[in-house]
Amino acid sequence: MYPVSRKGSAYDRVATMFSPDGRLYQVEYAGKIVEQGTIGTAAVYADGVLFGADKKVATKLILPESIEKLFKIDDHICAISAGLVGDARRLVQIARKEAQENKIYYEEKVPVETLVKQICGVKQLFTQYAGMRPFGVSFVIGGVDDSGPRLFETEPSGALAEYKAIAIGKGRKEAMKLFEKRYKDGMAFEDAVRLLVSALGKGLEEKEKLDVNRMDFAFISKDTPFERIGKQKLKSILGKK
Secondary structure: OOOOOOOOHHOOOOOOOOOOOOHHHHHHHHEEEEEEEOOOOEEEOOOOOEEEEEEOOOOOOOOOOOOOOOEEEEEOEEEEEOOHHHHHHHHHHHHHHHHHHHHHHHOOOOOOHHHHHHHHHHHHHOOOOOOOOOOOEEEEEEEOOOOOOEEEEEEEOOEEEEEEEEEOOOHHHHHHHHHHHHOOOOOHHHHHHHHHHHHHHHOOOOHHHHHHHEEEEEEEEEEOOEOOOOHHHHHHHHOOO
């Protein structure tokens, strides 16, 4: 993210105006919001896709289960958001509708890539017309369809890319470095869980400690539809009592 100069500040008031050096400042600002969001991670493992998110609780008065970070789109698709939760909920609503309509019209589950491109199309639309602002949210969207396990990242601009392992939000760069060192194709489920937990730790403040109770994990495999991982099972995998 680049600082906006005085010369460039005249071009940051609407999402549809390019600066002389070819930048859309409002889209870049949306990306800045994503960088401040709590970290979310996902990885393809031997049998499917694993998702892990940190639901940071600002005060003990908040019920952790009320914080939305990990969303079920359909039995075979899951999403994790980073950025504005309100924007995330709106796009998740659209994604769920698209998934259900595909099932009704074609009597089959929507392919993961198709749904991702539909969501990215909506995001891109909000960067193209005056009177709109970009969605201040990035998604990790993954699942299992006829082509196998798939995992994508979507940006506020509407850009997308497919990954084997990905992190979004605060600590993304450090988490991606960890994935580059430790991720392996065909990882076992338990190894993938431990790797994602380590990646989540990259999004913590200096004096913060990992707390299993505020983690939200789920997986989708070839034989198992969307399923959240309970805290006791998570602790068992991590070797904690």
